[in-house]
Amino acid sequence: MRDAICGALAGLVGGLVFGQVMAVIGYLPTVAAIVRTDSPVVGFAVHLLIAAIIGSVFGVLVARQRELLFWGLAYGVLWWFLGPLTLLPLLLGRPVSWDAATAQALIPSLLGHLAYGAVTAAVLAVLSRKERRLRPGLLLRAAAAGLFTGAVLGLGSNGLSAEAVLGLGWNGLIVGALVGASYAVVFGDPREGAGPALIRGAAFGFVWWVLAAVTLSPLLDGRGLQWTSAAVRTAVAALPAHVLLGAGTALLTSLLGVLSRAVFSDDVRHTLEGRLAGGRVISIWHGVIAGLAGGAIFTGVMVAVGFLPVVASLVGSESAVAGLVIHLLISQAVGVTYAVLFRRRSFDPASGIGWGVSYGFVWWVLGNLTLLPVLLGAEPRWSAAALALSFPSLIGHLAYGAVLGLVYQRLEERVAPWHLTRSEATAARAAARHEQTLSAAPALWSLITCVALLIPILVS
Incomplete structure (x- = not known):
């Protein structure tokens, strides 16, 4: 019961964030149609109710998990498939359309579900007291790894600057340092081996692509939230660089940790x-x-x-x-x-x-x-x-x-x-x-x- 309640509260917070996005893209009347109305206010209330319910399910499912971020993101993608692509059309009496055109039209909803999953996971981690002790040495090591990887990506792209490679005009190299520092803050030092760290970093790079190239870049340019399919297609050019940035940062951080323990530790x-x-x-x-x-x-x-x-x-x-x-x-x-x-x-x-x-x-x-x-x-x-x-x-x-x-x-x-x-x-x-x-x-x-x-x- 405690896990379900914590999950519902976390889902409610995630739903508030997702709800703001739905209001911007004008999707709340579609949700309100479930109860046979087109009121955005009713749609927002229905949306929060659904967010709390699926959040409680998430709390029960991941109660024993030690890390929640990627579980939340995967859960968000799952509900994108189950919700707007499947259950919502059925509830509205429409046929289910599992085709690329329908999915592409729902890209804003996909990004919103990812945001919901990430926020729900973060709040649930706080409510569950899943604390992580941050070590300054790890933070510095990870930030340096991210900065170095970002520089390599910029130099290795036939003269392209790191800004162009990473898709942010306000200084792409800083993104590398931020990716590394945030990696240390979010995950700590799991000591899981270089291979798993590489995959974790690649997934974290995808998260940073959504955060930086898709979301922050247009906001900082004064264009507002650009979660349209056309804007995302333009931002896709920065996805490979962010995946490599995350993977390289995590791998280098792991290897530097192994080297540090080998040099400075006497526990063999x-x-x-x-x-x-x-x-x-x-x-x-x-x-x-x-x-x-x-x-x-x-x-x-x-x-x-x-x-x-x-x-x-x-x-x-x-x-x-x-x-x-x-x-x-x-x-x-x-x-x-x-x-x-x-x-x-x-x-x-x-x-x-x-x-x-x-x-x-x-x-x-x-x-x-x-x-x-x-x-x-x-x-x-x-x-x-x-x-x-x-x-x-x-x-x-x-x-x-x-x-x-x-x-x-x-x-x-x-x-x-x-x-x-x-x-x-x-x-x-x-x-x-x-x-x-x-x-x-x-x-x-x-x-x-x-x-x-x-x-x-x-x-x-």
Whole structure:
């Protein structure tokens, strides 16, 4: 009951924020139509009632979770699908339209649901007393990581300034520092490993894209709230940069934390534990095999869209055979990086697929949209039109990641650390899987997948 009450209060606050947005975009009369009226006041009251009800459900569902931000965002996206796309038309006696045009028209509602989920999660965290102790050293380290990543993005974009890359005219480099500082404030130092930190940062980059490029930038320019589909399509050009900014900031912050503990800490128990677990070399081979398996699946997509000659152009060739060889070599190299970053982080097939799909999305942004055109002497393909044309590659990267994560998890599960028996390793894996379900990992996988699937709607 306490969780439901706290969730209802949090949902009410989130509904107040969302309600202001609905008033601006003129959506309240549509909500009021549920009770057969078109009064904005009645619509606002109905909206708050719905917000409190689904907030109470959220409070019950996430009562045991340690982190709530990404759960709130994923919950907001879920209710965007269930609410305006599904239940609202049925309640109004209209047919359900699950098509791109309808979804694109409801982009303002999507952004409002994201705001609702974020605010509800934040208020619920306060009500639940989910406190996090902020350390100045972590704040400085994360801010420096964000600033450095923002500078690299600016310098690596063929002469573009960081302001242009990050989509904010009032000094893009500051955005990097703000992303890093806010990352430290919101998440602290979870010590979850470099791979999960990378995915967390990518999702956090998406949050910052909504906050900075979609919301704050037009407000600071005096244009008001620009949550229209056309404005969002224009802002999509800054989405890849924000995803890379968040991912790079989180990864660098995690690595700096590891380096700091290795240099300044005399507690060697965690280091020894990692060494005793062993298996680093065999883990690399697992990454090679898993990457090759994922690459074989990805090959079907590349053949279907005729992309192998483009890959072959990396070595000055136009041969599809050469492109296939290079593609498989790259697939294995990415598999090795997955093994390095996600070693001992997937404890069942679901978590393996979750991390793998998320990693595939990051590599779509980093590889297909950024590194590949840069290596071919062009600019990063970050425009809305380029993202639309790259959607088949996105599907291939997601499929590649799913196979990569699943195969790697199954191979890793077969090798127990030498100092543990098979039963002890199984018990340890079960305990780790339970701990992972209490973290934000499942919400991260869900949110990244939703972002990937929303790309055609955002750029249509």
